[in-house]
Amino acid sequence: MTAARQIDPPEHRFADELAFLAAADDGARPPGWRMTPRAVVTFITGSGGKPVAGPATAGSDGKPVEGRVVEPKFVGERALVERCVVTLAGERGLLLVGEPGTAKSMLSELLAAAICGTSALAVQGTAGTTEDQLRYGWNYALLLAKGPSAESLVPSPILTAMTGGAVARVEEITRCLPEVQDALVSIMSERRISVPELAGQEGATGYAAPGFCLIATANLRDRGVSEMSAALKRRFNFEVVPPIADLDAEVALVTKQARAAVERGGARFAVDEAVLETLVVAFRDLRTGTSAEGWEVERPSSVMSTAEAVAVAASIGLSAAYLPGPDPLSLLPGHLLGVVRKDDPSDAERLLAYWDGALRRRAEAGSRMWRQLWEHRDVLRD
DSSP states (O other): OOOOOSSOOHHHHTHHHHHHHHHHOOSOOOTTOSSOHHHHHHHHHOOTTSEEEEEEEEOTTSSEEEEEEOOOSSOSOHHHHHHHHHHHHTTOEEEEEESTTSSHHHHHHHHHHHHHSOOOOEEEOOTTOOHHHHSEEEOHHHHHHHOSOTTTEEEOHHHHHHHHTOEEEEESGGGSOHHHHTHHHHHHHHOEEEOGGGTTSTTSEEEOOTTOEEEEEEEGGGTTTSOOOHHHHTTEEEEEOOOOOOHHHHHHHHHHHHHHHHHHTTOOOOOOHHHHHHHHHHHHHHHHTBOTTSOBOOOOSSOOOHHHHHHHHHHHHHHHHHSOOSOHHHHHHHHHHHHHTTTOTTHHHHHHHHIIIIIHHHHHTTOHHHHHHHTTGGGGGO
16 A cells, blocks of 8 residues: 555646546657657646547546646746747757746756656755755765675765656755856756776766756856856756736635645635635735835735735635634734745834735725734734
8 A cells, every 4th residue: 555645746646637638649759758848838828728648548437538637736837937948859968947936946846847757856955955966976885895886876866867867856956055056057058977987897977968958047046155156057958937917816826725725634625716816915915025006015025926915825724624613714814924034134124014904995995804814913923
């Protein structure tokens, strides 16, 4: 039996859909790709509610089904996804940049799963990431017992992706020290990794097989932490992943992901859609510095991302499921306060100013939800 998982990687969660799309499109595929670039875009952005024609499969009623509607998994511009796919089809490095919480990592996972069947060949960039984690290391017990050999070599996820013609991912590349980042320059230009310790032995050089490419992500908030060198930047195509522009799309995404988080715990998600829309509107006001009505809002320094909105919605949903009693809307001020205090405690004053400005004006205009929210202003003073 397969052990239960909190979160399945996309190659497992959407395995049936990936297999269907791979079989449905018999067009040209870049070397090493499991499906066509067109199918990869459809997998990520969806089929627009229209069934994708493909080989007949058995439906739930046992009758053959010749088409399948593909639901979107990434909320964003289709043109952005198309540019990403074209970049990888040309075996160029792809760097996804943007504010935290804009689904850069999720997009990189979806791309990797669709192109090569696995999103697991990843390195998480931190200040402690070493060059070995990008190139190779050793099984020291075998190294001491038998000396340097292919058996004692421990390939990095990037070396594994190179020799297997797969997609490697480096998360938060600008969190890595510059000298560690520079290990990627030769990898991406020469398309091989040499192992001097194995000179004269098989496996002394790992060559990139067709299909190998690299996706990296970086947060704009980390700019200047470990600035990428000009040489490394030239080896990437940069794509900015912006926040979700459409309110309805963001509300739908927050609802879907918060519901999934609550239901994974076996609870029922019972938060009214009006509460979730109010939550998302508040996040968007504070994120952009302007309300939907055009009123100026003082922006906190903390990131008011969609991912944070999902976390707050899930917390409210869990409270409603496990600790019923309070009005879910009454929980929103406390959670918002927790979000804005993450980077700068003084941002609590900016949140209070938002309450006394745009939120109060909406309450005075007669909106029931905003009037109820205004009544919980005292929570921000605690």
